[in-house]
Amino acid sequence: MNTTITACTMDCPDACSLVVDRREDGCIKLRGNPDSPFTSGFTCPKIKAHIKRLAHPARGLPSGRIRVAVLTRGAIVLGVGALALSAGRLTLLLAPLAFAYAAFFSVQQRIPVVARPPLLNAVFLVIPCFAGLLRGYGPVPSLLVLGAFFWLSAVGQDYAHAVHGEGESHPEVLTVARAWGPRRTAVVGLGCYVVALAVGSSLVVLRPTDGWRMLPYLFGLVLCFVALAPLLVQLIIEPCRKRARPLYVGGVVFFLVPSVLLGLEAVLGI
Numbered sequence: 001m002n003t004t005i006t007a008c009t010m011d012c013p014d015a016c017s018l019v020v021d022r023r024e025d026g027c028i029k030l031r032g033n034p035d036s037p038f039t040s041g042f043t044c045p046k047i048k049a050h051i052k053r054l055a056h057p058a059r060g061l062p063s064g065r066i067r068v069a070v071l072t073r074g075a076i077v078l079g080v081g082a083l084a085l086s087a088g089r090l091t092l093l094l095a096p097l098a099f100a101y102a103a104f105f106s107v108q109q110r111i112p113v114v115a116r117p118p119l120l121n122a123v124f125l126v127i128p129c130f131a132g133l134l135r136g137y138g139p140v141p142s143l144l145v146l147g148a149f150f151w152l153s154a155v156g157q158d159y160a161h162a163v164h165g166e167g168e169s170h171p172e173v174l175t176v177a178r179a180w181g182p183r184r185t186a187v188v189g190l191g192c193y194v195v196a197l198a199v200g201s202s203l204v205v206l207r208p209t210d211g212w213r214m215l216p217y218l219f220g221l222v223l224c225f226v227a228l229a230p231l232l233v234q235l236i237i238e239p240c241r242k243r244a245r246p247l248y249v250g251g252v253v254f255f256l257v258p259s260v261l262l263g264l265e266a267v268l269g270i
Helices: 048-054 070-083 089-106 113-125 127-134 141-161 176-179 182-205 208-237 245-268
Strands: 002-007 017-022 028-032
Touching: 089 113, 113 127, 113 141, 113 176, 127 141, 141 182, 141 245, 176 182, 182 208, 182 245, 208 245
Parallel strands: none
Antiparallel strands: 002 017, 017 028
16 A cells, blocks of 8 residues: 655645555545644545545546536537538538537436446447548448447447456446446456457458458457457456556557558558
């Protein structure tokens, strides 16, 4: 356990001395410093509820660092700004996405927690088609498949890195791992990645004329899955935050590396 001596920065002049205990699993305990000659371990009600407030689901993201209201207003501003600054094709694509996110965050608390990752990441289903429209293409099958690959990868990432063990999350906050159980959540995350691998590999079948030029993409996709699979299996065996944390970056790499290789093939023709 890592212990740090700090002070309160709330809106009063007392600056009470505080002790922050951080466990290896990331859980934090905040208490008054009994060794302080001025405050002698005292904490006001605001500090007593501070950790609970940080972990409250109304703050929005799983990390609890961004409020839902901020996300909603930001999405609305982005949508209005896109409409005000231009009337081009890009605006017609960005504005609906921004307003869709604003609608999602405004009703997020009414959506079952297990259904939020698929809905939150639904934008990935349409990003490739939007990019194709910007370049003058229609909704061709390969772009639809690529969108499904992005979406499944993002949903798998959200489920996997949201896993936590018993006592590693605030007891009053409903998480996916608490609703489904940590092991089941990890299994669902692995299942999403397996399906994403199959969907991503089908691009090779949909683009037979590209031949060997699709091989770097397929190699990168399989290699990323082979690197990620042992982490997911370990998470199923031992569901805890320590095992789940690497999957946040690992999930991004899973769809980023194949996408970069696919982009190089499209732009450079390699």
